[in-house]
Amino acid sequence: MSGPREPTGPELERMSRGALVDLGHELDSVRIVAQEPPRRPGDVRGERRARRRVTLLLVLSLLCAAAFAWAYLFWPTGYVPPGAPGHTANLLYTPLLGVTFFGAVGALGAAMILYVRSFYPDEVAVQHLEKGPSAERDRFTAGATLAEAGEHTGFGRRTMIRRLGLTGLGAVGILGGLVAIGGLVRNPWRQRGDAPLWTTGWKPVGDEPVFLRIATGDPKDITKVRPEDLEPDGMITVVPFRESERDDPEKVHDAEMAPDNPVMLVRLPPGTPVANPPGREDLHHGDYYAFSKICTHLGCPASLYDSQQQIFLCPCHQSEFKITEGARPIFGPAARRLPQLPITVDADGFLVARGDFPDPVGPSFWEIRRGQH
Amino acid sequence: MGLVARSLARGTANAFDRRFKAAGAVRRQASHVFPKHHSFFWGEFALYSFAVLVLSGVYLALFFVPDTTEVVYRGPFEPAQGLYMSRAYESVLALSFEVRAGLFVRQLHHWAALVFVAAMILHMARNYFTGAFRRPRELTWLGGVALLALGIFEGYLGYSMLDDLLSGLGVRIFSGLLLSVPLVGTWLHWLVFGGEFFGDIWISRFFVAHVFLVPGLLIALIGMHVGLVWFQKHTQFPGPGAREDTVVGERAMPGFASNTVANGVCVLAVLGLMAGIFQINPVFLWGPYVPSQVSTYIQPDFYAGFLIGGLRLWPRWEIHLGAYTVPAPFWVGLVLPLVMFALLAAYPFLERFSTGDRAAHQVLQRPRDNPTRTGIGAMGLVFWGILFLSGATDVLAASFDVPFELLVWAGRIGLLVLPPLAYVVVRRICVGLQRADRDVLERGVRTGVLQARPDGVYVEVRRPPGGADRQGRPIPLEYGGARVDHRPATSPEPVGEEPR
Ligand code: HEM
């Protein structure tokens, strides 16, 4: 590349600033093709007006910053319930911060923009674009240098060592990957027939009955369900309960929080025509039907109950399950029926589960049909 | 500058240069020319909102407790008194009610996340429709596609780990999608969640990914992306002096630098205003996650809408292979987004392959000047838009009082019919706009004034931008790719010439 002749030190000392800038631009292939002052020379009023505006904005910014600091430090915070004194003031805290913040930062930004507009010269610069590829000289010399470096390593000749070395490198990489992933791997099927994907909290342990308890969110509030508790067309959400856990709120709570436990218990009006599919003829108890609440699409609670049409609707992607046809999916993306919990009534008149769901609960997966009965 | 300050500055600069020999580079970068156009702002917008995300996020991380352990709430927020919740959710309540300006910073973070993704989408559309992705900028485009995907994933992670009733459903859906992967789905799920949904480790894993892994990747990719833009120089629209081997604009110092800093300050201001006055993700109203509970009108953050829409539209095609099952949501929940991003990434190469255009481009195209590309882009946008709207079928059904089943069918059919239609329509519009430009350049601007010809026929007076020859016939100008003024009053600027 032939640049301009390199000026000497004393020459540079003597050059004006403009000449130096021009020289720099020449070196960087930049040309200023237009440069206009922001306003007519001698437009004193315009200059003064612009200065005043920028100053005003900056003062506004400072005032807002002070207001922000004041609100931040002294405005009452915390939570004040509706109706209590100070509720409105409390609600205003965050908006106040937002507005004063906007004032402080926004006015600063506006001042900056206005300043640039009013005082910077308006310029059009053109720069010559140096596109690839590099100059031949550089490409040839770079290629030669790398080739020589490769030659010096001798990898090309010593094939055995090269292969071993690469294999070793690969092995170290695989080792790294192994350590990174290995600790995270867990076997979903470790418990085989009792694997978590096949079982739920309804699975009986020994002979202890599993009651249907209303999901209340409060582990001290234990309401076991009797058939009379539900009107025809009624629906409640129930979770498994065992008497041995009555005094252990943690266990009661866990049974309520376990994602595959929630069940919707419906009471159909007497005489409702029902078409139970094969295998589900005797899971219900009279007009009482218990279905898993966990959508077979992707696991949301399919909990919107339409008693008119006898449908469960899942709010996530709107799968509909027809209750009177064994919770068959009739619309939307879910492909499987909601699993049905076998129920009956014990000697004291409480509803109990007669075992775990016969079908796996929740979204489908690769191995799911191995667990369907 | 005072004398002291000046000599201090000179001394520092000299000391710096003696050590790093940087004077040449500093001069070169200070006079780096950057083109100007308002549409170039979206990338900056994304960059500044990301900066806000990092700053506000680090602050939030000082308070957020990534822990699934359940506690009973005893804090100042009365409606939640006595409720069971994870420590994560409890710490978000504390951030919202007990930390000074905590709610402000939370809302700042959330708005910045939404704006970040929205700005990326607009930025990508700008780059697409003007052909900025063409050689030599393929790598910049690929980095951008990765940033969009990662940005959406990052937002999802942050949204999820608060463990409220709404985000819990999102985690549940993610868990279901992991399970749906053929062959390895259950193993994958156990790998991520450490067991069956939801387990006790997921929040801390989401947290590590949200504040450490993904932001690290984002920062690295953003550095690469912006570095490429700077050192390959920015593209420019056609206009005076803009050629394939020039850059027309303003120098980095002082014009470009001052403007971009001012823009950044304004972005921060707007985000702060939104954080203050528009409530976003009030998790204290949703309540903690409980597997048996749900709210209606499940709406995720907007950038996840197209995924939800896809899940709602896709039919229940479960495939059985012997004893094994490929669940239906696999195709639309995982394969579809992967295909969409793969197509986005591959577009520059597909276009090059089909047009044979292998040249390097410094000058952008107006969307109308490449009708095929613009049509394909419209097709993609319509496809995305229908998925997005379908993500809100429940809200739409309720607001317009139509059965949502109808909307689902409309979405399914629309997804097949409307994108090709958009392609055809937009292509035609582009061709029409091109004709209109040519018409002005060759026959003149329409003035709206009628004049009688000697034969009595009235014709509209045209003002040819290139002037007229001696017989009064317009001298046609050639289209140079720049905007053509269709208004009669202004005198046209010469196109495609260098001033001076
Ligand atoms: C280094 C960068 C980041 C850090 C350290 C960080 C940190 C955090 C923390 C601690 C939270 C939970 C606390 C809370 O929101 O109350 C959070 C939430 C969130 N994050 Fe980030 N974040 C970062 C970047 C991002 C990015 C790039 C995005 C989006 C593209 C994002 C989107 C979100 C969202 C949507 C939430 C939920 C916010 C809410 O509703 O409160 N974050 N982040």
Ligand code: FES
């Ligand atoms: S989770 Fe129920 S429809 Fe998707």
